[in-house]
Amino acid sequence: xxxSEKNVAYVAGLARLxxxxxxxxxxTGQMDAILGYVxxxxxxxxxxxxxxxxxxxxxxxxxxxxxxxxxxxAAALANAPHGADGCFQVPKVIE
Amino acid sequence: xxxxxLTISGLREELQAQRTSAVAVTRRCIxxxxxxxxxxxxxxxxxxxxxxxxxxxxxxxxxAGKAATLTxxxxxxxxxxxxxxxxxxxxxxxxxxYVPVYDATVVERLREQGAVIVGxxxxxxxxxxxxxxxxxxxxxRNPWDTNHVPGGSSGGSAVAVAAGQVVxxxxxxxxxxxxxxAAHCGVVGLKPTYGRVSRYGVIAYxxxxxxxxxxxxxxxxxxxxxxxxxxxxxxxxxxxDCPVPDYQASLRDGVAGKKIGLPxxxxxxxxxxxxxxxxxxxxxxxxxxxxELVPVSLPHTDYSVACYYLIATAEASSNxxxxxxxxxxxxxxxxxxxxxMYQQTRSAGxxxxxxxxxxxxTYALSSGYYDxxxxxxxxxxTLIRQDFLKAFEQVDLLLTPVAPTAAFKIxxxxxxxLQMYLSDIFTIPANLAGTCAMSIPCGFDAAGLPxxxxxxxxxxxxxxxxxxxxxxxxxxxxxxxxxxx
Numbered sequence: 001x002x003x004s005e006k007n008v009a010y011v012a013g014l015a016r017l018x019x020x021x022x023x024x025x026x027x028t029g030q031m032d033a034i035l036g037y038v039x040x041x042x043x044x045x046x047x048x049x050x051x052x053x054x055x056x057x058x059x060x061x062x063x064x065x066x067x068x069x070x071x072x073x074a075a076a077l078a079n080a081p082h083g084a085d086g087c088f089q090v091p092k093v094i095e
Numbered sequence: 096x097x098x099x100x101l102t103i104s105g106l107r108e109e110l111q112a113q114r115t116s117a118v119a120v121t122r123r124c125i126x127x128x129x130x131x132x133x134x135x136x137x138x139x140x141x142x143x144x145x146x147x148x149x150x151x152x153x154x155x156x157x158x159a160g161k162a163a164t165l166t167x168x169x170x171x172x173x174x175x176x177x178x179x180x181x182x183x184x185x186x187x188x189x190x191x192x193y194v195p196v197y198d199a200t201v202v203e204r205l206r207e208q209g210a211v212i213v214g215x216x217x218x219x220x221x222x223x224x225x226x227x228x229x230x231x232x233x234x235x236r237n238p239w240d241t242n243h244v245p246g247g248s249s250g251g252s253a254v255a256v257a258a259g260q261v262v263x264x265x266x267x268x269x270x271x272x273x274x275x276x277a278a279h280c281g282v283v284g285l286k287p288t289y290g291r292v293s294r295y296g297v298i299a300y301x302x303x304x305x306x307x308x309x310x311x312x313x314x315x316x317x318x319x320x321x322x323x324x325x326x327x328x329x330x331x332x333x334x335x336d337c338p339v340p341d342y343q344a345s346l347r348d349g350v351a352g353k354k355i356g357l358p359x360x361x362x363x364x365x366x367x368x369x370x371x372x373x374x375x376x377x378x379x380x381x382x383x384x385x386x387e388l389v390p391v392s393l394p395h396t397d398y399s400v401a402c403y404y405l406i407a408t409a410e411a412s413s414n415x416x417x418x419x420x421x422x423x424x425x426x427x428x429x430x431x432x433x434x435x436m437y438q439q440t441r442s443a444g445x446x447x448x449x450x451x452x453x454x455x456x457t458y459a460l461s462s463g464y465y466d467x468x469x470x471x472x473x474x475x476x477t478l479i480r481q482d483f484l485k486a487f488e489q490v491d492l493l494l495t496p497v498a499p500t501a502a503f504k505i506x507x508x509x510x511x512x513l514q515m516y517l518s519d520i521f522t523i524p525a526n527l528a529g530t531c532a533m534s535i536p537c538g539f540d541a542a543g544l545p546x547x548x549x550x551x552x553x554x555x556x557x558x559x560x561x562x563x564x565x566x567x568x569x570x571x572x573x574x575x576x577x578x579x580x
């Protein structure tokens with residue numbers, strides 16, 4: 001086994017997903033198969049190879065430091081499930 | 096002319112000569128959608144009223160003699176493009192009620208040209224899938240045989256074009272999501288070089304791989320639509336500031352004397368005999384047109400699927416962290432604190448394939464596994480990219496199949512994600528290398544399902560690739576075949 005149910009449950013926590021016991025079992029089997037497959041990358045010696053993060057080589061993209069119009073509070077909040085007083089509203093964070 | 100045969104290039108002439116009107120053409124498309132969408136399930140959202148408003152405005156512009164290439168042309172958009180005031184779900188329950196407050200740059204460019212937007216097209220949830228089966232809106236069906244998938248993730252875009260519901264459409268391609276559905280539906284689809292087209296306002300899946308591109312009925316239309324959307328955008332720092340050629344002007348330059356490479360790793364045992372026969376026949380067409388066909392090798396091809404499913408999922412796990420029920424989308428909260436709300440929202444809002452990819456990506460990036468999975472995959476990506484750069488020192492273009500088989504049956508691969516992933520083997524490498532590639536129709540299998548031919552061009556070599564595609568199209572009739580529906 002490449003990955004255990006315990007590991008999968010831990011990763012689900014990192015990803016902010018909660019899985020039912022049945023989902024956890026299926027997910028573990030599927031992730032195990034996929035991780036087994038991707039292991040083939042270890043057939044390749046990649047010592048000294050520079051990793052590619054981006055296919056088009058480009059350095060920092062700068063723009064002019066200039067104030068431009070923004071969408072405004074009303075539009076920014078237009079899709080919020082809960083908003084109040086010009087803010088996004090969330091469940092209590094600090095007890 | 097049948098609504099199934101309308102093209103941008105043909106309609107443009109008709110409209111500018113005022114032999115037809117944008118309103119009349121839009122009405123024909125909407126009637127066609129009314130008559131076929133129950134069978135195909137192509138549209139996630141329609142906007143008939145604003146489409147007629149767009150068309151009316153286009154007619155005013157046409158009669159004033161101020162028309163642009165796309166003025167009055169009915170187009171469809173994959174439901175991944177932000178459209179101001181028009182619901183954009185990205186095929187997901189978590190965005191079921193999301194109405195963008197701005198247009199994606201590509202949408203803005205279409206609107207500036209006076210195009211008529213008729214609606215938002217079905218897709219795999221967050222563009223993750225090769226069959227359109229993972230859409231919250233339900234599977235979209237292949238117009239050549241509705242028991243088969245249309246391909247994915249831009250399935251709705253390919254179906255809408257093939258079935259005559261729109262004249263052309265935009266899709267996105269992260270690992271083949273334009274080319275594979277275009278091949279499965281018998282239409283033309285092009286993934287531009289990374290950086291050629293702005294991604295601003297396009298809902299992100301894997302940001303280092305995603306590109307926007309056209310799906311059309313002819314190569315000429317593909318050139319016209321690409322030209323309309325390509326170019327630098329200050330809102331996308333990864334778009335590249337280099338001039339956009341006049342793709343249409345050079346289309347007829349031919350392939351005589353061109354060197355076309357046949358990568359031996361793409362002609363493997365798993366290739367369906369009908370696909371192999373169609374691609375072999377295409378090779379002979381090119382030989383007849385005066386091209387020189389050369390065997391080449393892309394030795395790391397076999398590692399591309401493994402490489403892709405680590406890099407794409409890692410990027411996805413990061414990109415999709417924003418769906419937390421705070422700023423947009425659907426919130427689920429049955430009590431508890433903030434973390435509980437995040438978990439409830441994401442668990443209820445995402446479908447199985449999206450959860451699987453978020454999990455894989457989170458794992459590949461997690462402490463202790465980063466070097467073994469994500470960093471390793473990025474190094475292999477370098478090797479895959481070098482394969483292409485070396486091949487392009489010898490040849491001008493590469494010619495391959497788009498997919499190992501024609502469209503598979505609905506449900507056939509749903510229980511085995513790995514098998515589904517492996518069906519992308521011929522399209523993924525171009526995304527990893529960042530170069531341009533396209534699919535053009537090149538035949539049918541015994542069941543009457545279309546087969547696609549893939550041309551892969553040099554980085555920013557769209558012009559040369561389109562010339563070769565156009566030459567093939569002129570020499571064959573495949574692009575004129577339409578489903579009977």
